[in-house]
Amino acid sequence: MKINKKIKISLIIVLSLVAFLALGRLAQKTLDNFYTGVRAPYLQMPSPDGLTLRWQSLENYHGTVSITQDEATTAFSESNLSEEHELRLQQLKPLTQYFYSAGKKDSPEYQGENYWFVTPPKTGSTVPVRFWVTGDQGKLGKIQ
DSSP states (O other), X not given: OOOOHHHHHHHHHHHHHHHHHHHHHHHHHHHHTSOOSOEEEEEEEEETTEEEEXXXXXXXXXXXXXEEETTEEEEEEOSSOEEEEEEEEESOOTTOEEEEEEESSSSEEEXXXXXXXXXXXXXXXXXXXXXXXXXXXXXXXXXX
């Protein structure tokens, strides 16, 4: 069966447009799925003896978090340069308030009386606790 030359050319044009649009959509979805920019510290995965603190910056650096409790200060530092910072703070005391600073080692971007957390009580204790759960709907993608 012989295909008319005009139909063949039209079919090639339509398929080329579909492929072009599909690649454009794929690129848009891939590039739009990552939030770039500054994101203030937020706390994750609390336990009686630790928690994870994360934040984002505009530049790569070794993130550092310093925690203070009863005048004693402990520092945690990242081993790799990153714009996405994540540190697991460990060997903390249960049901204890800590103040923290986060950012660059010598000039933390986040510090002061508003940057604090309280670790949860020991597992199995009967101390009443209150907690608040929030979510970030963001954009659907591989990092959510």
